[in-house]
Amino acid sequence: MLFSVLVETRLRPGIADPQGATIERSLPALGFEGISGVRVGKAFRFVVEAADEDTARSHADEVTQRFLINPVIEDADVSLSVAETV
């Protein structure tokens, strides 16, 4: 079976986010009011082939923890769904 995976990463709470802070500071000048707490992250999308959803999830979790994020500074949410066959 094929599973579509979406991994969203962001800096952990308490880790300074210079990109997010810069974006947030620029918002009022552009006329956007009332926006705060800007944090910049990354998103990864890929397809996993596995016998079942649990196996696919464990593969996706492992690649996320070992490679896609640096656990010292980043967290990730991994979501997974059965891929639509073409």
Place this chain on the structure above:
Amino acid sequence: MAPRIGVVVFPGSNCELDAVEAIEDLGGDAELLWHGDADLHQVDAVVLPGGFAHGDYLRPGAIARFSPVMEGVRALADAGGPVVGICNGFQVLAEAGLVPGALQKNRGLKFLCTTTRLRVETTSSALTAEAIVGDVLRIPINHFEGNYTCDPATLAMLRSEDRVVVRYLDNPNGSVDDIAGVCNEGRNVVGLMPHPERACHPLVGSTDGAVLLRSLLVSAGAKV
């Protein structure tokens, strides 16, 4: 016999020849090591040089840490051999977990290329054995992601175990506690953002990096 220092070349490294030249000027025997070869050819110490290993894709050092040579580097480090990561090399060591913490984008989001003043904080490391605590060294930096960060517990440990090797006098990049370089628990693995190999000749404006690389040669020689 001159200590043999292996300088690792990843695809995208660009400071390896500066490192080789500085090491040889100081009387060491430098040898380039290709990242795809896990065999370190019996060198006494390893330098991971600056640059953009594997294009810095994903995160600086994130792909390089899986290069075959890192198996050899880890084995050398575990055996107490001196390993120094400079700039991108520091990022590789941090990603590999050979030194604690992580390096993120500079505060201010600017690529910084300037001379910094560093204070030597400990002489108990492979990179500072020949220096004096309190020495102020003028050494250049050249990085976008040199903002050292770690959690409060790790910072407390680094401070209590005297593992901050060098600090910036004028913190250029937002690093926590002005940290420019740290070492591992065994004190034989050191990572730092500034480039001592670029401050080893009067022609480039400073020779203050020589004491650090000389320390590396002495540490490497002690292992022979």
